[in-house]
Amino acid sequence: MKLRRQRQCPAWSCFAVDIQCQRLLKHDGPHGASPNPRYAQHYSWTDADPNAIEVLPGNVWFHRPDPSRVLQTARRVGEWAALVPGAFFLWWACSLTTAAVFLAVDLLLSVRRAHFVDLGRFTAGVWPGSPAAPRLIFAVAWMWHGPERNVKRAGLEVVLGRVTVGVYALAPRKEWGERKRQRAALHVRRKAGRL
Template identity: 65%
Template sequence: MRRRHRCSTWSCIAVDVQCQRLATHDGPHGASPTPTHDRHWSWTDDDPNAITVLPGTVWFHRPDRTRIKKAARLLGEWTAYGLVAALLWWCDSWAAAAVFLALELLLSVRRAHFVDLGRFTAGVWPVTPAAPPLIFGVAFATHGEGRNAKRAGLEVILGPVVVGAFSLVPRSDWPAYKRSQAAFEAQQKELHP
């Protein structure tokens, strides 16, 4: 793996920050006070005392360290979950431990996962940020918008995630959907033999 080096240039004494860009960058130097700050300072080699404040974040990330930190955090979390599951198994039953691990795995979902079973699909996905906060909820998935839309399946909201099973298209539209899907696959095979 190639190491990424940070630019070694410092700004003027008034701000006194090191450039957060890569050592081989083009253009002006830049630095943000924190990794999530929405603005950054910018200056050039010609005049390091002329500092401008611009929108956006400029922060040097070391990918090797961030991956190690993320892996260590995940290892720590799952070690704790394993210890709790072992304690539940020892004190109660294997079913309690399995339910605990399944709920932890379910509630840790950060992106959508689906399994297609012919005309039907089942999956788990995070709740949209615009949705009202719920601890538990049950809803119907529909084909289309409005009150007259046909029901497609069932969704269960469990805090930050939704678990659902529903049909992809109504039964009457399934043959036309399969034909269009087969035509699309044939077209893809012609383009990419």
């Protein structure tokens, strides 16, 4: 499968607006462009009459490929190209469990941003540690619902190198019912358009 680089349409509007078309090259229909990526409207014109400019709703902006993203993807492909033979060797030499543990630990240690899964009152997640925090090889700690001395434990966290894995309750059992009611009321207000 060959990847094609998407190119921007080279057409420009009239001198009064002076903006390049932000659609893809060889697009169908009139040209269009917004002044910036967050603008709520766009200018529209045709090749036949570039001076007849129409202002229409919706943003039209050409997103150029981010070179850092391409480098990140290439780096990840390289990492996986090294990992898969290593896991296959562990499977061949030891067992499938050893290979699976190797891949799971490597995936955990390569986390760059936080990922969470909510399971009712509880949440489980993995997140990178703070760069200012001391480097730990392995640690186990309790998580608490607040800084006070009389609060209950919220859950458990395990630190593996610079990554933390944790499972904890979002609220104490006594407060959970009230919190659910507040969340449901907020959802109803949002749906009604009052928020």
